[in-house]
Amino acid sequence: MKENIRQIIAKFKEEDRLAAKAREEEAKSPVTKNERRSFLKKTALGGLSLGAMMYASIEDTVAETTSKVNRYSNPSDLKITDMRVAVLRNVGRTPIIRIDTNQGIYGLGEVRDGADERYALMLKSRILGLNPCNVEQLWKIINQFGGHGRLGGGVCAVEMALWDLCGKAYGVPAWQLLGGRYRDKVRLYADTPGFDDPAEFAKVMRERTVDQGFTWLKMDLGIHVVADEKDSLVNSQFWGGAKGQYDTRDYMSYGSTLHPFTQVQITDKGLEGLSQYVESVRNAVGYEIPLCADHFGHFDVNNSIRFARAMEKYRLAWLEDMVPWFYTDQWRTVSDAVETPTCTGEDIYMLKGFKPLIDARAVDIVHPDLGTSGGLLETKKIGDYAEEHGVAMAMHMAGSPVCFMANVHCAAATQNFLALEHHSVDTPWWEDLVKMTGSQPMVDKGFANVPLDAPGLGIELNDDVMKEHLHPEAPGYFEPTPDWDRRRSWDRTWS
Known part of the structure; x- marks a missing residue:
C-alpha cells in the first residue's frame, strides 16, 4: 500500500x-x-x-x-468508569460531580444548590459500565430516584454530565445534540438588592443596567419589607415576624408551613408600604426594563390577589411562587383575577409535574430550575410542551458556572425561552471557577454567549480556583468514591 x-x-x-x-x-x-x-x-x-x-x-x-477526525474518543465504545465529587461553598452548598470514562474524557454536572452530593453518588452503581452517550436510556434508569425540590438534584447532575460527555465524544456543543439552537446569546436576569438609601440604590441600579448591561431585573418583594412597620401584617408575630421563609429546621416553623395554613395577612398599610418600595425601584430603573418579583412570604390565595392588584400599575414582568406550585386550582384563581403575569416552577420535577399547570392554563410563565426539573433534555421538553399551549418559559438558576452553562445550552435550544437567572453577579470569583473552552467569554453585557465552537458544555474546571472555594465540611477534591460502586437494591417499580 x-x-x-x-x-x-x-x-x-x-x-x-x-x-x-x-x-x-x-x-x-x-x-x-x-x-x-x-x-x-x-x-x-x-x-x-x-x-x-x-x-x-x-x-x-x-x-x-485525518486532522478533523476526533481520535480522542470512540463514542460507541465509551464506558462510564467512575463518579467523583467536589463541594463548593457557593450559594450555601453546591456539589459538582465528574463522571469519568474508559477513554479519558469526562463530563461535569452539578447537584442543585443546597442539596446533598449523595443524591448523585447513589446513582453511580446504576450507570457504571454503561455508555454515557445513551443519555435517554440512562435517564430512564435513574429518573425514578429524583423528586421535586432538591430531591431532583442528583438525577439532574448526572444528566448534565452525560450531555457534556456526549458532546465531547462527538465533538459538538450540547445544544446541537438537543436539536440545534434558536439563538447565539441568552438573555439574563439579575437580582436587584434593596437599599434604604435611595442614592446607594440608584448606584447599584446603574451598575446593573449600564455597567453590567442587564436588560431584565428581579427583586425580592415580600412581606419582610414591611414586617417591622406597625399594623402592616396580621398574625405575623405568631410566626416569628413572618421573616423565616427559609428556616425549615422545625417542621412546624413558618418556612415549613404551606401558605394557606399560616393565616398571615397583609393590611392596606402594608400594601401601601410595598407599593412605595416598588415605585422607588421603578423610578430607578424606568419602565423599559422588565422587572419581576419573588419571595412574597407564606400567605394565602386571597392575599396573593390583593397583593398582585396593588402592584399592577407598576407593570411587573411576573409574580413568582405566590402559592405552592402543586395548588393548580389556586394558581388558576390568582391568574384569572390579576393582570400581571404569574410564574412558578423552580421546585417541579419533570414534565409530568408541569403538565397540570400548563393544561389548566394556571400560570402565564413556567419557571423550571434545570437542577431540579430533569436536566437539559427534560427541561427542553417542558419548554416545548408549554409553547404548544401558549405559555412562555423563563429559567431559574442559583448554582455554579457548571449548571449555568447547562442552562445556556438548553435555553439556546428552546424557542419560547424568555430569560435565565444569574444569581452570582456580585461574586467576583464565580466566573473564574471554570475556563471556557471556546473562543467567547461566558457573559457579556447582560447576555450569556452560547458556545459555538466548543464541545459539550463548553467549559473545563479551573482547579486552583475551585480548591480555594471548597465547602469546609467537604474539603476533598474529586476523591475516589468506591463505597458507591456496588448496587444493593432491586430498582424496578413494577411487576
Whole structure:
C-alpha cells in the first residue's frame, strides 16, 4: 500500500509544481480580478494543500487527511468508569460531580444548590459500565430516584454530565445534540438588592443596567419589607415576624408551613408600604426594563390577589411562587383575577409535574430550575410542551458556572425561552471557577454567549480556583468514591 502511495506522489510531483507556478503567474497578472487573486492566495496559504501533500511523508499525509477526525474518543465504545465529587461553598452548598470514562474524557454536572452530593453518588452503581452517550436510556434508569425540590438534584447532575460527555465524544456543543439552537446569546436576569438609601440604590441600579448591561431585573418583594412597620401584617408575630421563609429546621416553623395554613395577612398599610418600595425601584430603573418579583412570604390565595392588584400599575414582568406550585386550582384563581403575569416552577420535577399547570392554563410563565426539573433534555421538553399551549418559559438558576452553562445550552435550544437567572453577579470569583473552552467569554453585557465552537458544555474546571472555594465540611477534591460502586437494591417499580 505504501508503494502505491509513493507512485501516486511521484506521478503528480511535476504536475503539482507546474500548477503552483501557474497559480503564481495568474495571481501576479494585472488582468486578474481581486476576488480571483484573493482566492489564489488563500489556496496557497490554506494549510497543507494537495500539492504540498504530494511532497509530504506518508505519516504527514495521513495526519493531515485525518486532522478533523476526533481520535480522542470512540463514542460507541465509551464506558462510564467512575463518579467523583467536589463541594463548593457557593450559594450555601453546591456539589459538582465528574463522571469519568474508559477513554479519558469526562463530563461535569452539578447537584442543585443546597442539596446533598449523595443524591448523585447513589446513582453511580446504576450507570457504571454503561455508555454515557445513551443519555435517554440512562435517564430512564435513574429518573425514578429524583423528586421535586432538591430531591431532583442528583438525577439532574448526572444528566448534565452525560450531555457534556456526549458532546465531547462527538465533538459538538450540547445544544446541537438537543436539536440545534434558536439563538447565539441568552438573555439574563439579575437580582436587584434593596437599599434604604435611595442614592446607594440608584448606584447599584446603574451598575446593573449600564455597567453590567442587564436588560431584565428581579427583586425580592415580600412581606419582610414591611414586617417591622406597625399594623402592616396580621398574625405575623405568631410566626416569628413572618421573616423565616427559609428556616425549615422545625417542621412546624413558618418556612415549613404551606401558605394557606399560616393565616398571615397583609393590611392596606402594608400594601401601601410595598407599593412605595416598588415605585422607588421603578423610578430607578424606568419602565423599559422588565422587572419581576419573588419571595412574597407564606400567605394565602386571597392575599396573593390583593397583593398582585396593588402592584399592577407598576407593570411587573411576573409574580413568582405566590402559592405552592402543586395548588393548580389556586394558581388558576390568582391568574384569572390579576393582570400581571404569574410564574412558578423552580421546585417541579419533570414534565409530568408541569403538565397540570400548563393544561389548566394556571400560570402565564413556567419557571423550571434545570437542577431540579430533569436536566437539559427534560427541561427542553417542558419548554416545548408549554409553547404548544401558549405559555412562555423563563429559567431559574442559583448554582455554579457548571449548571449555568447547562442552562445556556438548553435555553439556546428552546424557542419560547424568555430569560435565565444569574444569581452570582456580585461574586467576583464565580466566573473564574471554570475556563471556557471556546473562543467567547461566558457573559457579556447582560447576555450569556452560547458556545459555538466548543464541545459539550463548553467549559473545563479551573482547579486552583475551585480548591480555594471548597465547602469546609467537604474539603476533598474529586476523591475516589468506591463505597458507591456496588448496587444493593432491586430498582424496578413494577411487576
